[in-house]
Amino acid sequence: MFLMLFIFFLVLVFTVLYTFVKEITNFVGRHLFSATDEELDLRAKVRDMKDEQSRISMIDEFARYMKLQRQIDKLIAKVKESGSSRQKKMTMLGLGVNTAVHILHVLVMMTLVVSHRAEPLMSLPEGWFFPVQKLVALPSGVTGGVGIVCWILVCNSVIHRAKRLLV
Numbered sequence: 117m118f119l120m121l122f123i124f125f126l127v128l129v130f131t132v133l134y135t136f137v138k139e140i141t142n143f144v145g146r147h148l149f150s151a152t153d154e155e156l157d158l159r160a161k162v163r164d165m166k167d168e169q170s171r172i173s174m175i176d177e178f179a180r181y182m183k184l185q186r187q188i189d190k191l192i193a194k195v196k197e198s199g200s201s202r203q204k205k206m207t208m209l210g211l212g213v214n215t216a217v218h219i220l221h222v223l224v225m226m227t228l229v230v231s232h233r234a235e236p237l238m239s240l241p242e243g244w245f246f247p248v249q250k251l252v253a254l255p256s257g258v259t260g261g262v263g264i265v266c267w268i269l270v271c272n273s274v275i276h277r278a279k280r281l282l283v
Contacts, residue, residue: 120237120267123228127271130221131279137217141210149205155198162191229255229264236261 242260
């Protein structure tokens, strides 16, 4: 009985972990790949130049206005370049974290299945699962038993249906 509850808890933990992988990645990524001082300085320069440009009359001082606009455009291109570099790093981090969670999930479940393949998790009367009793007993094959694979599938199904009800 303890093993059944433990498996249910593991399936629940991995389902919650999959739900919050993006938030975890964003939190970690914000601290690892924060904006550099150079990028912050560039943004401040852009802001200052835009303020200066707003004070200039475009009609009266067109040449000066356009010169400032070109400088602003160059600085904005630099800011976007550094931002896209940081975004690429965040994407790679997200992919790595997501892959790591999937691999951990597979390893944990496969370890459980291999280590408990010989005995059923629960034994019930033989007639209860008559047409599908061999499938329910997988991988142990004990008639009337509930195998670990079937229990993992039941736990997944229950948790995902409950999740749909709550959302």
